[in-house]
Amino acid sequence: MPPHCVLWFDARCPASRRTLELLRERGVEPSLRRFLEEPPTVEELDALLRVLGAPPHALARADADEYQALRLSERTAPDALIRAIVQHPRILERPIVVCGERGLVARPPERVSELFPAEAGMV
Template sequence: MTVRIYHNPRCSKSRQTLALLREHGVEPDIVEYLKTPPSATEIERLLTLLELEPRELMRRKEQEYRDLGLAEISDRGRLIQAMTEHPRLMERPIVVNGERATLGRPPEQVLEIL
């Protein structure tokens, strides 16, 4: 089964998580989600696997979050759409292994799904 990481190479936690996977013999499928944003369907799947609500997957301190007024929006579809249009809003890194997923915060958390 392929392990996938939704990765931002500029993020230290994302780099640490990728290095940890490799240290454990895992060469993941790397999705640089800022270059290749996930679709709304993909985000829905990630939310299901992570057992999170959209806002829980969002980086609420990002300027886009404030600029888009997302704190006042409760509609699930609109929050997911905001992440597809502004992938920087997504928390990172996300690691998926089959039907299991986790956030790499802290990076060691990904070891639970390997």
């Protein structure tokens, strides 16, 4: 039985919808974390970054209007970037999948297969 999964999800995002479809094809019904409707907290993002083993800049969408308007860049301090994501969640990359103690940014959505190594060739 696969571990419980959480999908950081935006229904308007084709990659989010495709990732949900791929998880369901594997028999996984993830909890949907609708981060645009309920922005994440600093603590929640810190925990997410620990699971992903990634710096905050890896989760930022540099092409997002808010990212540009706030003049964020690779030089933005990590804590400042986290605060910006909390205040402007559209900056957060999507989709993100966390299954148990593992997680990844599912871009492209087929990367979700990396969370299921025994079945890696199935997607």
